[in-house]
Amino acid sequence: MRVYLAVGCGAAIGSLLRFLSGILIVSVMGLSALWATGFVNVLGSFVIGLFAALTGPDGRLLVNPATRQFVMGAFAEASPLFQR
């Protein structure tokens, strides 16, 4: 139950970050929505890789499973198939 909540909250925040990045890239910078999707997916993949390495068995950070799900949930979200 706690893990589901952590995933949901992480996903909600990740979705919002993606939405705001889209506004920044499309409305403010004037680039195509394809750039917004590409940027967010590449950045999300970078962050999830970084986080996985840091919190892995021989990583530098020790986090509990709920925290891990929260962060993974958030950045797993930075990855839409569609961006306005």
Next chain:
Amino acid sequence: MTFEACALVLLGGFFGGISRFFVSGFVGRRIGETFPWGTLVVNVSGALVIGALAGLVRSRGGAFGGETFRDLAFVGFLGGYTTVSSFSLQTLNLALDGQGLQAAMNTVLSAGLCVAAVGTGFSAAIRLLA
């Protein structure tokens, strides 16, 4: 960008993320977790649904064509449901485990099936709603 839009995206993302966690966990437990079938099923089903919703918007418009529906369903829910970063991390893990062929297969299957699914969803919706 309004407060309302942000709230809709947060709400959709919350339920999208929980749905993803549920579906990928369910598939993983059923089929096994050596190959990331869970994430594949999530992304392909998300592509099918987004295609169908795009078809719905195209043929019906109205409330479906508005910002409220877009922010809640497309940006929030489906953005929270589908995942590129989980796909890429799982592909990396396959490669690190020496499963290069499986890593390549995951990449080709994910991209190919998602594009096929979005087209299928779109044309199915257009035909059904015509």
